[in-house]
Amino acid sequence: MKEKFNQIIESVKTARRILITSHLDPDGDSIGSQLALKGWLMDSGKEVRIINQGKIPSKYLFLDEEKAIEDFDSAKAIDWSADLIFVLECPNLERIGEVKKLLKEGSKVINLDHHPDNSFFGDISYVDTQACALGGIIYGLLTSAGYHLDKRIATQLYAAILTDTGRFRFSNTTPEALRIGAELINLGANPREINNQIYYNSSNASLKLLGFLLLNLETFANGKISFLVIDQQTMEELKVSKEDTEGFVDYSLFLKGAEVGVLFTQKNDSKTKVSLRSQNSFDVSAL
Amino acid sequence: MKEKFNQIIESVKTARRILITSHLDPDGDSIGSQLALKGWLMDSGKEVRIINQGKIPSKYLFLDEEKAIEDFDSAKAIDWSADLIFVLECPNLERIGEVKKLLKEGSKVINLDHHPDNSFFGDISYVDTQACALGGIIYGLLTSAGYHLDKRIATQLYAAILTDTGRFRFSNTTPEALRIGAELINLGANPREINNQIYYNSSNASLKLLGFLLLNLETFANGKISFLVIDQQTMEELKVSKEDTEGFVDYSLFLKGAEVGVLFTQKNDSKTKVSLRSQNSFDVSAL
Numbered sequence: 001m002k003e004k005f006n007q008i009i010e011s012v013k014t015a016r017r018i019l020i021t022s023h024l025d026p027d028g029d030s031i032g033s034q035l036a037l038k039g040w041l042m043d044s045g046k047e048v049r050i051i052n053q054g055k056i057p058s059k060y061l062f063l064d065e066e067k068a069i070e071d072f073d074s075a076k077a078i079d080w081s082a083d084l085i086f087v088l089e090c091p092n093l094e095r096i097g098e099v100k101k102l103l104k105e106g107s108k109v110i111n112l113d114h115h116p117d118n119s120f121f122g123d124i125s126y127v128d129t130q131a132c133a134l135g136g137i138i139y140g141l142l143t144s145a146g147y148h149l150d151k152r153i154a155t156q157l158y159a160a161i162l163t164d165t166g167r168f169r170f171s172n173t174t175p176e177a178l179r180i181g182a183e184l185i186n187l188g189a190n191p192r193e194i195n196n197q198i199y200y201n202s203s204n205a206s207l208k209l210l211g212f213l214l215l216n217l218e219t220f221a222n223g224k225i226s227f228l229v230i231d232q233q234t235m236e237e238l239k240v241s242k243e244d245t246e247g248f249v250d251y252s253l254f255l256k257g258a259e260v261g262v263l264f265t266q267k268n269d270s271k272t273k274v275s276l277r278s279q280n281s282f283d284v285s286a287l
Numbered sequence: 288m289k290e291k292f293n294q295i296i297e298s299v300k301t302a303r304r305i306l307i308t309s310h311l312d313p314d315g316d317s318i319g320s321q322l323a324l325k326g327w328l329m330d331s332g333k334e335v336r337i338i339n340q341g342k343i344p345s346k347y348l349f350l351d352e353e354k355a356i357e358d359f360d361s362a363k364a365i366d367w368s369a370d371l372i373f374v375l376e377c378p379n380l381e382r383i384g385e386v387k388k389l390l391k392e393g394s395k396v397i398n399l400d401h402h403p404d405n406s407f408f409g410d411i412s413y414v415d416t417q418a419c420a421l422g423g424i425i426y427g428l429l430t431s432a433g434y435h436l437d438k439r440i441a442t443q444l445y446a447a448i449l450t451d452t453g454r455f456r457f458s459n460t461t462p463e464a465l466r467i468g469a470e471l472i473n474l475g476a477n478p479r480e481i482n483n484q485i486y487y488n489s490s491n492a493s494l495k496l497l498g499f500l501l502l503n504l505e506t507f508a509n510g511k512i513s514f515l516v517i518d519q520q521t522m523e524e525l526k527v528s529k530e531d532t533e534g535f536v537d538y539s540l541f542l543k544g545a546e547v548g549v550l551f552t553q554k555n556d557s558k559t560k561v562s563l564r565s566q567n568s569f570d571v572s573a574l
Contacts, residue, residue: 167454170478211499
């Protein structure tokens with residue numbers, strides 16, 4: 001894998017304009033990783049843009065002090081193309097959505113991922129399914145390049161690993177995840193501030209909604225399945241928006257013995273969004 | 288500090304009967320640390336008992352498979368005394384409560400702590416205020432003694448550090464906390480199982496109570512102070528007990544901008560329990 005890092009570092013040396021992108025509706029790992037990668041590339045004297053399709057959730061805005069991340073949807077007339085493109089956490093190029101329009105003939109594509117369903121697209125594919133998170137791979141790449149991580153970049157990578165491991169809880173909470181976390185704290189990442197920004201930053205409306213959901217929690221199959229249900233009328237009464245429900249499906253698994261949790265968000269008479277979570281090895285994506 | 292560890296290891300060698308105790312109403316750090324310490328001492332051929340005043344919360348019972356921890360209150364007629372006593376996480380001997388009755392003339396006391404208010408009582412005092420948790424000190428002691436930590440003991444120490452750092456969030460989430468965590472995972476601790484046991488193990492009644500609290504959250508001083516209020520009647524209606532409210536004060540700080548959170552538990556007409564939490568440097572113990 002060291003060899004692959006060297007190939008990437010060489011490709012960066014000869015590049016002039018670099019695009020960083022990731023999957024639709026970027027998450028914490030993707031956002032933190034993109035920003036850290038941009039920090040290194042900018043300090044290497046490159047022209048760099050981060051463009052995704054989909055806005056970044058407000059809880060991650062603190063990572064992007066310079067407002068570097070652009071939303072393709074709200075910047076449709078982008079007359080810009082890059083000679084090198086980093087595609088992060090995508091199984092294939094389709095997952096970057098409309099951003100694909102920015103790829104020109106001859107652009108070199110670097111594919112970085114830690115998921116096993118990656119199709120190894122691109123000119124250089126670095127797929128490490130043992131890595132704790134994409135943030136772990138970016139940490140490895142930046143340190144391999146001899147780059148000095150400052151507090152800002154340490155914070156971005158800590159947030160990436162923290163969110164992807166579910167606050168050091170999911171099965172990707174490997175010794176590597178905690179060892180890199182320790183190094184990032186040494187470099188200035190502040191676990192309290194980062195946790196507060198991401199997990200202790202709810203609106204009053206959002207907490208009331210959570211209260212409503214928990215008070216009305218329903219169980220099924222001897223408590224192995226738990227349901228949280230929100231209807232449109234309640235959302236309007238509590239003055240909450242779609243973003244206020246983000247992550248709430250996790251609370252369906254707070255119940256002792258719950259193996260599968262479901263959040264039903266009733267959007268209108270004909271449409272209901274269903275979010276699923278499973279506790280152990282139950283594969284909800286197979287449903 | 289290495290010198291102190293050696294003194295403790297020497298004291299253990301010459302001891303025959305060893306008592307491990309900690310403060311009233313033991314918490315996760317104290318429970319995990321006591322059990323890990325007992326594992327080492329038992330494997331060193333000693334007669335060992337853990338006796339505290341106060342029951343251990345049910346969420347920590349999985350750490351004590353052998354039901355080794357005894358509650359002084361429910362075993363009053365203890366006709367037993369030790370020649371060596373480990374006192375964990377206590378500022379002074381008063382904090383072990385009734386367990387003090389088990390100290391006999393000439394018992395050697397070892398005082399292990401990481402809090403700055405420790406009064407350095409005992410024959411050997413090891414107080415490391417830089418340690419991430421008592422679990423970190425016990426990890427250091429056991430590895431200094433050349434003891435091989437198995438999965439069970441790694442789990443106990445991981446739980447100790449995890450709970451004392453507030454899931455790797457509080458200011459004691461030092462690089463050491465994560466580095467030791469990484470080692471404990473290598474030794475068999477399973478972050479997912481441990482987190483699920485401690486944090487995703489609520490009763491239905493307890494979740495309904497949390498729902499009620501959040502739905503009725505009140506704020507004060509421009510949202511800087513948030514209140515959660517439970518009265519006796521609601522507790523009876525929701526069929527919840529005192530234990531179901533444990534840790535709920537933390538939710539008062541989920542609100543964006545909240546600096547101080549308060550949980551009022553109204554016990555009867557004349558008594559209300561007040562629990563406080565602060566977000567940053569606000570010292571609620573000064574109130």
